[in-house]
Structure formats: C-alpha cells, structure tokens
C-alpha cells in the first residue's frame with residue numbers, strides 16, 4: 001500500500017511541485033484546484049493522480065469536496081497550499097478582491113484544516129502530518145500590514161493551535177513561511193518576471209526546504225535564511241519608525 005497525500009491547491013506552483021516530489025517518492029497523490037484549464041493540462045500528464053476541481057470559496061463545492069475526499073481518507077499528509085495573492089498595495093484592494101483574499105487564504109483554510117485534522121492518520125511508516133503554506137509576510141509584527149499578510153499571520157497562529165491540540169493524537173503540524181518563490185503566479189503578477197523580488201528562490205529550493213522540514217519532523221519552516229533574518233530585524237524596529245516606513249513605502253508604490 002502507498003502512503004497518501006492530499007494537496008489542496010496542488011494544481012500549480014509550490015503545491016504542484018510538492019505533488020510531483022511526492023509522486024517521485026511513490027506516494028499516491030490527490031490534488032485540488034479551481035481552474036479547469038490547469039486540470040485539463042494535468043490529467044494526461046499525471047493519469048495516476050486523483051485531480052479534483054473545486055472552488056474552495058464556494059461553500060457548497062467545498063462541502064461536496066470534503067465529502068468526496070472523506071471516502072478516500074485517511075491520508076498521511078494533507079497540505080493546504082491554496083492561496084490567492086495580488087501585487088497588493090495596502091489601500092487599493094477593492095471589496096471583491098479583499099473578500100476573495102479572505103475566502104481562499106483564511107476561511108477555506110480554516111474549514112479544510114478542521115476537516116484535515118479528522119482525516120489524517122499515520123500509516124506506511126509515515127507520521128500523520130498537516131501542512132499549511134503561510135508566508136514571511138505573516139511574520140511581520142505590525143497591525144496594519146496587508147489583508148494577505150494578516151491572513152497568513154492568522155494561518156501561522158491557527159497552525160500553532162492545531163499543533164498543540166493534536167499533540168496527544170501524534171499528528172504533526174508544519175507551518176511553512178517562505179519568502180518569495182519564483183512561481184508562475186508570482187511572475188504573472190509582476191509582468192512576467194519576478195527577479196527583482198528580494199531573496200527570490202526557485203520552486204525546487206522551496207520544495208527541498210519543505211521536504212527537509214517534513215523529514216526531520218519540524219514544526220515550522222522559515223526560508224530562505226536571509227529573508228528570515230530580515231524579518232527578525234524588521235520586528236526589532238521601534239513601532240513608530242516601522243509605521244512611518246510602511247506608510248512611506250505604500251505612498252511610493254502608488
């Protein structure tokens with residue numbers, strides 16, 4: 001019997017790269033995404049995968065998805081990699097974008113993690129593990145960061161709550177906070193090239209960091225190191241200065 005992994009948000013970017021890495025290690029892979037275009041491209045390439053279309057922002061679709069996935073449970077690893085982000089400036093998200101950002105990055109994550117906690121189980125020599133993809137943006141200790149950063153901060157703390165709660169059940173919870181990863185989506189929202197992003201890393205590097213954290217049973221993975229140290233320094237700045245700096249950056253990016 002093969003170990004089973006479910007990746008919600010596994011049809012592109014980091015989620016897809018993680019799915020491919022697990023297939024190479026002989027896992028049985030299930031992935032979820034909302035775009036039929038991406039799914040139609042993936043199906044012939046990965047005929048052994050279970051690939052399910054679902055918009056996790058739609059509560060009816062999400063309920064149906066979780067019911068369907070329950071039939072295939074338990075999984076040994078469940079990863080919430082679904083995420084939606086823009087080249088966001090703090091004050092110019094419209095109402096619809098803000099709601100979508102909350103729906104994918106926070107509300108659906110909460111629903112999926114609650115379900116995942118009940119459908120993950122150790123087997124085939126693998127510990128039961130839940131994983132979520134937060135971001136270093138969520139580690140900045142400042143109350144007026146972007147909606148995206150606040151969602152990722154909530155994810156970081158939610159993962160910590162699940163980690164404590166699931167300890168007696170021997171379920172690990174890994175929360176990943178990465179800096180910029182050179183995915184197709186990041187390139188798209190930056191006009192086709194994300195090379196100007198500070199401390200940018202490749203998808204392969206991100207996957208290797210996450211796999212290393214999984215293999216060593218770590219609770220958190222913050223990378224790359226230079227970005228981690230940068231955030232630590234930002235968090236040491238006096239709050240009024242940080243406030244001034246954030247406002248200045250915001251004005252300049254308009």
Ligand SMILES: NC(=O)c1ccc[n+]([C@@H]2O[C@H](COP(=O)([O-])OP(=O)(O)OC[C@H]3O[C@@H](n4cnc5c(N)ncnc54)[C@H](OP(=O)(O)O)[C@@H]3O)[C@@H](O)[C@H]2O)c1
Pocket residue numbers: 008009010011012013014015032033034035036038054055056057081082083084085104133134135136177178179180181182183184185186
């Ligand atoms: N790339 C970075 O620099 C970076 C840095 C830090 C953290 N992260 C986080 O890492 C995760 C992956 O990012 P990425 O760059 O790899 O992005 P990506 O390629 O756009 O991947 C996002 C995944 O989420 C799925 N998804 C988005 N909205 C969905 C919805 N409504 N319903 C179902 N699935 C949905 C996408 O599939 P569909 O498009 O088919 O819906 C896709 O599979 C995100 O959570 C992101 O916040 C990324």
